[in-house]
Amino acid sequence: MLSEGDSVPGAALKDADGTSFTLERYRGAPLVLYFYPKADTPGCTNEAKDFTALTGDFAKAGVPVVGVSKDKPAKLKKFSDKYGLAVTLASDEEGGFCEAFGTWIEKSLYGRQYMGIARATFLIDADGVILRAWPKVKVKGHAEEVLEAVKAL
DSSP states (O other), X not given: OXXXXXXXXXXXXXXXXXXXXXXXXXXXXXXXEEEOSXXXXXXXXXXXXXXXXXHHHHHHTTOOEEEEESSOHHHHHHHHHHHTOOSEEEEOTTOHHHHHHTOEEEEEETTEEEEEEOOEEEEEOTTSBEEEEEOSXXXXXXHHHHHHHHHTO
């Protein structure tokens, strides 16, 4: 998994409307990028709602928040609309972006091995360098912790 001091890899993502973009769109300002396993599941929903609740504070700090999963754009749109999410949701259907960040990992559940996205968050500076990484995120209180790191910039 990428860590502090690493440069952010380039890759094309799609937003919930299906529009392609890269993180170059956010160059010149810090960015919070979080990876989550699957839209509209309990932990992922709570995480997105927590970041949404703090969107105004992140905006005051000039730091956008982008969530990335392998869900299709249409599913992200439905997820965003269902919960009134204010964060940008991005689709990495092919998984190359997740792999580049090291968040596409082997997981285990009840003895079954499978590949999935590790819940992780990255605070990226204006030049595309990771300032802070949170691997193995626990959802409760995480958005507030990230906001505190943003305020310390």
